[in-house]
Amino acid sequence: MTLEIDNVELYFKEKRILNGIYLKAEKGKITGVLGSNGCGKTSLLKIIFGNLKPKYKLIRIDNKPILKPLYQTKLIAYLPQYNFIPGSLKLKTIFNLFEVDWNHFISLFEKFSNYKNSKFSKFSGGERRLIETYIILRSNREIILLDEPFSHIAPLEIEKIKILIAEEKQNKVIIVTDHMYRHIIDMSDNLYLIKSGHSKLIKDLKTLEDYNYLSIGSLN
Numbered sequence: 001m002t003l004e005i006d007n008v009e010l011y012f013k014e015k016r017i018l019n020g021i022y023l024k025a026e027k028g029k030i031t032g033v034l035g036s037n038g039c040g041k042t043s044l045l046k047i048i049f050g051n052l053k054p055k056y057k058l059i060r061i062d063n064k065p066i067l068k069p070l071y072q073t074k075l076i077a078y079l080p081q082y083n084f085i086p087g088s089l090k091l092k093t094i095f096n097l098f099e100v101d102w103n104h105f106i107s108l109f110e111k112f113s114n115y116k117n118s119k120f121s122k123f124s125g126g127e128r129r130l131i132e133t134y135i136i137l138r139s140n141r142e143i144i145l146l147d148e149p150f151s152h153i154a155p156l157e158i159e160k161i162k163i164l165i166a167e168e169k170q171n172k173v174i175i176v177t178d179h180m181y182r183h184i185i186d187m188s189d190n191l192y193l194i195k196s197g198h199s200k201l202i203k204d205l206k207t208l209e210d211y212n213y214l215s216i217g218s219l220n
Helices: 041-049 091-097 102-108 125-137 155-171 181-187 206-210
Strands: 002-012 015-026 030-034 056-061 076-079 143-147 173-177 190-195 198-201
Touching (some): 015 030, 125 143
Parallel strands (some): 015 198, 076 143, 143 173
Antiparallel strands (some): 002 056
């Protein structure tokens, strides 16, 4: 599967946020999106998901235009920046609702093994983020959008999530953005930078310095 989004134009009031954006993501590859705060990364993911309507966009899957919002299909799952799981739900209920394997989860993250009957609200911010990231990644959707999946997650658990993303990409289109840019650079097969409302395919990491996204020498 190949997902393309093209000619995105987004305005908030009179301010142009995105202009002529193009992004291509493929099954078997992780597509990373970088950009400074407020550049439109989250807006782009929402446009792809379908819950933000821009002035113009064109979405294609395997070269076929998709006219209805992707969230109305059973193709896509989206991890937003905020918690989306109700705090009153128990973990066992969450895993049943999303049809995700509990045993596989605790094989990776053993510390949760005795908390199957605990409510989601009882966990820390980082633990909730970890659970939600796992749920989205392991869902039966073919297109996965991850917005800030590593927020507040411990370093060792971030590495486990990165391994999981690398495994899941074999059968899924995965687009990920995070302010922890080193993780995005490290794991991505294709890398885009959003700057001044435009998307730029990064083929040489040095250009991240040329575009003033990174300071000179920060990649060393």
